Amino acid sequence: MTKQTILITGASDGIGAVYADRFAGRGANLILVARRADKLEALAARLRADHGVDVATIAADLANPDDLARVEARLRDDAAITGLVNNAGIAGETSFAEADAAHLTGMIALNILAVTRLSAAVAPRFAASGAGAIVNITSVTALMPDGFTAVYPASKAYVLAFTEALQAELGARGVRVQAVLPGITRTPIWDAAQLAGIPAAMVMEVTDMVDAALAGFDAGEVVTIPALPDMAAYDAYVAARAALRPNLSLARPAPRYL
Numbered sequence: 521m522t523k524q525t526i527l528i529t530g531a532s533d534g535i536g537a538v539y540a541d542r543f544a545g546r547g548a549n550l551i552l553v554a555r556r557a558d559k560l561e562a563l564a565a566r567l568r569a570d571h572g573v574d575v576a577t578i579a580a581d582l583a584n585p586d587d588l589a590r591v592e593a594r595l596r597d598d599a600a601i602t603g604l605v606n607n608a609g610i611a612g613e614t615s616f617a618e619a620d621a622a623h624l625t626g627m628i629a630l631n632i633l634a635v636t637r638l639s640a641a642v643a644p645r646f647a648a649s650g651a652g653a654i655v656n657i658t659s660v661t662a663l664m665p666d667g668f669t670a671v672y673p674a675s676k677a678y679v680l681a682f683t684e685a686l687q688a689e690l691g692a693r694g695v696r697v698q699a700v701l702p703g704i705t706r707t708p709i710w711d712a713a714q715l716a717g718i719p720a721a722m723v724m725e726v727t728d729m730v731d732a733a734l735a736g737f738d739a740g741e742v743v744t745i746p747a748l749p750d751m752a753a754y755d756a757y758v759a760a761r762a763a764l765r766p767n768l769s770l771a772r773p774a775p776r777y778l
């Protein structure tokens with residue numbers, strides 16, 4: 521088998537750093553991307569020493585167009601890359617009425633635009649070779665747009681819909697695609713005070729979350745919701761949505777509008 525090389529965004533901390541550790545443990549070479557070069561280098565040194573894999577780092581702000589273009593170029597041109605984990609993301613949103621437009625713009629650039637552009641950079645090569653994997657870290661907030669803030673859940677709903685669309689197209693061409701929907705997971709995205717205010721029964725440890733996501737990937741899942749006890753509940757939701765389809769585009773308005 522060809523040796524795997526996986527590029528992970530947001531690998532300097534939290535979920536991305538655990539993905540890096542787990543993939544290194546599986547013997548994959550890695551390319552780790554985030555802004556903090558020192559944290560990336562420290563993690564890379566540990567993974568090389570512990571697992572004997574090759575680990576490269578790219579210090580890049582994926583909300584910055586020039587940095588994003590550098591990472592895109594690497595994904596497009598480095599034929600050794602067999603997997604992409606779109607994990608980097610930010611939250612930290614206030615209520616919409618008080619929102620800082622610059623923060624929202626940065627969130628959309630990272631949570632939506634970077635995920636799209638980086639996926640587009642590898643899709644042609646993966647589709648042509650009938651191999652490769654794209655893992656997109658979204659969130660359970662994708663399923664509850666009215667239960668959190670405005671833009672973060674909407675950005676994560678985009679990533680879920682985007683992943684489902686990629687599966688429909690690229691899945692048929694041999695590319696593995698997965699959306700991971702973590703619930704509240706103990707990482708630095710939360711500050712200690714925020715986490716202290718949440719019932720412990722709702723907070724998953726980051727290693728448990730990533731190990732469950734990888735188990736879902738290994739099982740061939742397209743959508744993985746680590747906390748959801750029974751995937752039949754999600755399947756029922758998707759089936760209800762599909763049942764709308766035959767009536768969503770018709771020649772005449774519905775009688776209630778006439």
Ligand code: NAP
Pocket residue numbers: 529530531532533534535536553554555556557559580581582583584607608609610611630657658659660701702703704705706707708709710
């Ligand atoms: P985290 O601990 O804050 O880590 C975020 C990672 O993204 C860090 O490595 C950070 O590194 C990197 N990053 C942030 N902004 C970046 C930028 N502009 N360019 C490049 N890298 C950037 O967050 P996390 O909890 O692990 O979150 C990872 C993903 O899981 C996110 O997409 C998040 O939305 C999603 N998620 C998390 C939870 C949760 O409860 N933790 C729940 C659902 C979904 P640098 O600062 O070095 O750039």
